[in-house]
Amino acid sequence: MQIQPPLQNQDVKYTYLSGKLELEASSAEELQHLISKVVAATKKKSVSVIVPTYNEEGNIARLAEAVSSALEKGGFSDFEIVVVDDNSRDSTPSIIDQHAKAGSVAAVHRQGIRGIFSAIMDGVKAARSDVVVIMDADFSHPPSKIPELLKKMAEGGFDLVSGSRFAKGGGIQAPFSRKFGTVLFNRLIGFLMGGAITDWTGGFHAIKREKLLGLSFTHPAKWGEFDLEILYRAKKAGFKIAEVPFVYSFREEGQSKSAERLGFLVGYAWLYGKRALQLRFGK
Numbered sequence: 001m002q003i004q005p006p007l008q009n010q011d012v013k014y015t016y017l018s019g020k021l022e023l024e025a026s027s028a029e030e031l032q033h034l035i036s037k038v039v040a041a042t043k044k045k046s047v048s049v050i051v052p053t054y055n056e057e058g059n060i061a062r063l064a065e066a067v068s069s070a071l072e073k074g075g076f077s078d079f080e081i082v083v084v085d086d087n088s089r090d091s092t093p094s095i096i097d098q099h100a101k102a103g104s105v106a107a108v109h110r111q112g113i114r115g116i117f118s119a120i121m122d123g124v125k126a127a128r129s130d131v132v133v134i135m136d137a138d139f140s141h142p143p144s145k146i147p148e149l150l151k152k153m154a155e156g157g158f159d160l161v162s163g164s165r166f167a168k169g170g171g172i173q174a175p176f177s178r179k180f181g182t183v184l185f186n187r188l189i190g191f192l193m194g195g196a197i198t199d200w201t202g203g204f205h206a207i208k209r210e211k212l213l214g215l216s217f218t219h220p221a222k223w224g225e226f227d228l229e230i231l232y233r234a235k236k237a238g239f240k241i242a243e244v245p246f247v248y249s250f251r252e253e254g255q256s257k258s259a260e261r262l263g264f265l266v267g268y269a270w271l272y273g274k275r276a277l278q279l280r281f282g283k
Helices: 028-041 060-073 092-101 116-126 143-156 176-193 209-213 226-236 262-281
Strands: 013-018 021-025 048-053 080-085 106-111 131-134 160-164 171-173 205-208 241-245 247-249
Touching (some): 028 116, 060 143, 080 116, 092 106, 116 226, 131 209, 143 205, 143 241, 171 176, 176 226, 209 226, 226 262
Parallel strands (some): 048 080, 048 131, 160 241, 171 247
Antiparallel strands (some): 013 021, 013 106
């Protein structure tokens, strides 16, 4: 997950490309409406994997291939990988367009708007299926676990199946400072939030699309703290929730030294801690 620089004032524009289908819109809602017409005239996908990107040229092609392979081996057909790119400065836009023209990816390009959580939600709005999977582009979430999330959802009738690093069989492969901070803060956040959820900050989920779109989110997100609100709102709304263990792997490509600095870890703790308090004790 890459941290994005501040955005200069620009007109908002969405461009969508999937196979021979090309769409343009001035808002996510307009794009959602246009795609709904396409779905009505064709058929829904079996699942939509939502991947937000910013400068992921070292990962995104390999990830698309790995996700496709995992879903095909898992018995899922006619799926889509919705890549939502925030005007990356590297070759990510051209890479996802190449895959989109080949039909393996639905590429959503956003101009004049930026942010990890809004990118995810815009991808959900652009999805052509009833179930969405949310994951990062950097292989921290293993594509091989996607079929397990989906089968757990189908077999148990769950609304949300969350990947957990802290359920039995899960784990974290990362530098000690990052691992220690993640374990400590997740425990503190779990204490504040309550309930049976073991991993509040994993960011790896399979969710029923309409259920997710029906939730009301009130807090803007700078980084991954949006995950707290997804899980908290889902729990409060009475979602039937399950967890599947997975092993988190630190970035394979584009790794930033800042992720191991004290300043970064303090900022990480502040963002997540503040969000937990806002949700637990706010309105």
